[in-house]
């Protein structure tokens with residue numbers, strides 16, 4: 001064991017010695033240059049990965065151009081003509097083709113609910129719905145909740161009344177889930193509502209305030225519907 005330790009120590013020491021030798025050799029790298037080289041190498045790797053991402057996304061969009069098909073979908077009461085790829089998700093179409101960025105993309109894999117929209121009045125994760133499958137169906141996003149004159153939906157108003165979110169990244173998903181849930185149960189208990197919107201996550205963990213706001217939204221909605 002001591003022999004192993006000695007060997008390790010000696011390997012380590014000789015490793016250091018060889019680095020020092022190469023760094024200190026005439027005409028060789030100075031320590032400063034060596035460190036700069038490591039940092040620059042890291043930066044180069046970082047830049048390379050960005051370039052890779054950019055080029056793959058460019059590749060994706062250029063190859064998609066060939067595979068895009070013009071379809072019509074109904075979003076927020078309007079017929080929208082849009083070119084979509086066959087594998088394109090509704091979240092992508094809404095955000096990047098139709099400019100409806102109120103729909104957020106969190107996980108992009110059906111886990112967080114940030115991308116929730118209503119399809120035929122039922123909440124769906126739009127990151128997991130293919131756009132071409134919503135032809136002939138009614139899509140509503142957070143932008144479609146307020147009335148024409150700009151009056152907020154009662155659930156949106158409740159968010160303001162209760163200051164219900166911190167960063168609010170998750171907000172549109174929660175609001176859309178709540179609006180969808182209230183269509184089936186307009187007078188829920190707090191537990192029922194919590195259960196009803198449990199498919200939505202908040203990274204700020206602001207659940208208590210969110211539930212206060214959503215319960216207030218239910219109450220607001222009952223008042224205007226009475």
Ligand code: FES
Nearest residue numbers: 106107108113127
């Ligand atoms: S972005 Fe769709 S569920 Fe998270």
Ligand code: FES
Nearest residue numbers: 166168202203204
């Ligand atoms: S308030 Fe920040 S993610 Fe929910």
